[in-house]
Amino acid sequence: MKTKTRFAPSPTGHLHIGGARTAIFNWLFSRKNKGDFFLRIENTDRERSSEEMVQSIVDGLKWLGLNWDNDIYYQSEHINEYVSACYELVKRGHAYFCYCSEEELEMKRKEAEQKRIPYKYDRKCLYLSEEEKLKYEREGRGRTIRFKVPDGETVFFDVVHGEIRFKNSEIDDFIILRSDNTPVYNMAVVVDDHNMEITHVIRGDDHISNTPKQILIYQAFGWDIPVFAHVPLILGPDRKRLSKRHGATAVLEYRDKGFLPEAMFNYLCFLGWSPGDNREIMSIEELIDAFDITKIQKKSAIFDQAKLEWMNSEYIRRKENVELLKLVKPFVEKHGYKFEDDTYLLKVITLMKDRVKVLEDFVTFGKYFFEDPVDYDREGIEKYWKDKTSEILSEFVSRIEKIEDYTAPVIERELRSFADEKNIKAGDLIHPIRLAITGMRISPGLFEVMEVLGKETTIRRIKNALDRISVKN
Structure with missing residues (x-):
């Protein structure tokens, strides 16, 4: 049977790190096995779902380089089914x-709570007579449909958890069906x-508790049951579930900060999985070739911002x-800087990229390439601006x-x-000149x-x- 996986987010929020990692695992597994990867939007919650969030999810997946087969599948179009x-x-x-x-139902829950026993529906309506049902129907009572859980045990093999x-x-x-x-x-x-x-079905292990209910429904219909693989949650450095208190969680926030999609893709692959060797920087093709669903770890992965930044810097x-x-030009223009041609910006990139x-x-660390400094590092002034510095610099x-021939080698000479x-x-010249022209103590090579x-x-x-530093002193 052809391998088929899906990523099925609810459009009630942006595409977050955890969802993106799940999508990547599904995508890698399908591409590794020459199968199909589908995008399903679970938008049956009409009040909380929005087109804006659908677009945000789509944009996030596309930014990461994830393509899906066929058109997007919308649950809202299949309600009758x-x-x-x-x-x-x-x-x-x-x-x-x-x-x-x-x-x-709320009264029964409170009774169970008072008795300190787990609440469970007492199946009152399972045993209603036809007359009682007709009576409730005539009264216009709302009704739901409940699944009748059979006796016994539900057992399944999870690729990650066994x-x-x-x-x-x-x-x-x-x-299974609400009153509305x-x-x-x-x-x-x-x-x-x-x-x-x-x-x-490859998804977060917070769905493990849903799996037995879903298996029971499969069995009731006599349908084939898919293979399940529940991947670990992503935690913050404090080992609590990743949230906004740990920083950005939406994928597009990382795009807007200047992370590269290849770096984010590569990093997310390593949250709960590894190729089993010492490789860390891997191309998409290498990741597809190496991906093994059985090597997904059981323990939760820790999101390490510093590691992501290192990987991004490598890319x-x-x-x-x-x-x-x-890639850099939009960030420069966002800050209001314009250039007649790209020559100058290419020179800046050459100096700054490492x-x-x-x-x-x-832009933020290389601001001095785009405008004169308005402040000078106080520690740099105290360390490098000596009594005779102004006199020496004036002469220089x-x-x-x-x-x-205003080039780095001639300037240095x-x-x-x-x-x-x-x-x-x-x-005694290099440090105060750097401070004067950049406002900072650290920069690429001064002469360059x-x-x-x-x-x-x-x-x-x-x-x-x-003029300004002499006044301050």
Whole structure:
């Protein structure tokens, strides 16, 4: 049978890290086995679902490079199929109508709580006579459909967790169709997975408790049961479920911060899975070839922001400058910086690419390439701006003005020659000049930065610093 998997998010929120990882595992497994990967939007919750969230999920998946087979499958277009399936189960004797009101059920829950026993529906409506049912119908009572859980035990083999057993006596006769004629999650999922011929259900292990209910529905219809693989949850560094308190959780937030999709894809693959060797940076093709569903770990994965940033920096470093230009330019323009041609920005990228973690860093850490510094690092002033620094820099500006071939090697030669003439260390010039033209203590090589900025800008910034820092001192 052809391998078929699906990613089935609810459009009640953005595509988050956990969902993206689940989608990637499904996609990798299908591509590895020459199968199909489907996208199903579970939008039966009309109040909480929105087109905006559907688009956000689609955009997130596309950004990661995940493509799906066939058109998107929307649950809202299949409501009649779910309703018909529920009535079919009633007809077969595997489900029954329940006329109990919410008030009645809540009272029974409170009674169980007072007695300190687990609440379980008492099957009152299973034993109603036809006359009692007709009476409730005439009264206009709302009714749900409950699945009749059989005796015995539900056992299934999970690819990640091994054999899992549930006693049916601990499973409530769960509702499969609400009183407003909308199906519940467990019912719709089974009908969809059967109709879509899904062979493998790969999802978060928070769904393990749903699995026995779904298997019981499969068995009631006599349908083939898919293979289940429940992957571990993703936790924050504090080992609590990943949430906004740990930082960004929506995939597109990482896109907007300047993470590369290849890096995010690569990193998410390693949250709960590894190829079994020392490889960390892997191409899509390598990941497809290496992916083995049986190597998914049982324990929860820890989301490490620092590791993601390292991986992203590796991907940035390995890209050609021209390719990076297309990616960096939108971030530069977002901050209001414009250039007549791309030559200058390419020079900036050349100097910065080994020093940034995300694309945004080209602008935030390299701000001095785009505008004169407005502040100067206080610690740098105290450390590098000595009594005679202003006098020495003023004199060196005259030397810069005479340089015709304003390139890094010539600038360096002139600076070191000047330092020798003044009998000072080269660092007595290098550090305060860096502070003057960047406002910072750290930057790429000073002479390369001076060349990229150009003679006019370099001189202007040194003179500005002489005026402003001398005042502060």
